[in-house]
Amino acid sequence: MYAAARLGIANQLKTGSKSYTELATLTGSHAPSVYRLMRALASVGVFAETEVGIFTLTPLSHCLRSDVPESLRDVWDGFRDGGEVREELRSQSHSFSTGWMITPLRIFVRHCPKYQDCFR
Known part of the structure; x- marks a missing residue:
């Protein structure tokens, strides 16, 4: 979530669905x-993959937009390894794993209880 928030992916999707290659270009990141x-975050309901490789916002990712009153985008700044994940996305490193998301997701749900049912 940190990497998605810092890269501004939710902001990029506010005008509609985009392919992962478009998102990579818009964020200066490595497309694969x-x-x-995006697939990892879609698997837990943060984004939705509407077609293969095409992603859109969900009610959960709405909170990652910087232009909404209930934005939690900056909550992710406190996670130490988030910067490492973001750098992996900007390079061609293949060590990315989804294990780093579990604790931040629990904290996110604690701060935004209306999304608790998404993770049961």
Whole structure:
């Protein structure tokens, strides 16, 4: 979530669905790594993959937009390894894993209880 928030992916999707290659270009990131990130986040309901490789916002990712009153985008700044994940997305590193998301997702749900049912 940190990498998605810092890269501004939710902001990029506010005008509609985009492919992972478009998101990679818009964020200056490595396309295959963005695809892995988006699929991982879609698997827990943060984004939705509407067609293969095409992603859109969900009610949960709405909170990652910087232009909404209930934005939690900056909550992710406190996670130490988030910057490492973001750098992996900008490079061609293939060590990206989804394990780093579990604790931040629990904290996110604690701060935004209306999304608790998304993770049961």
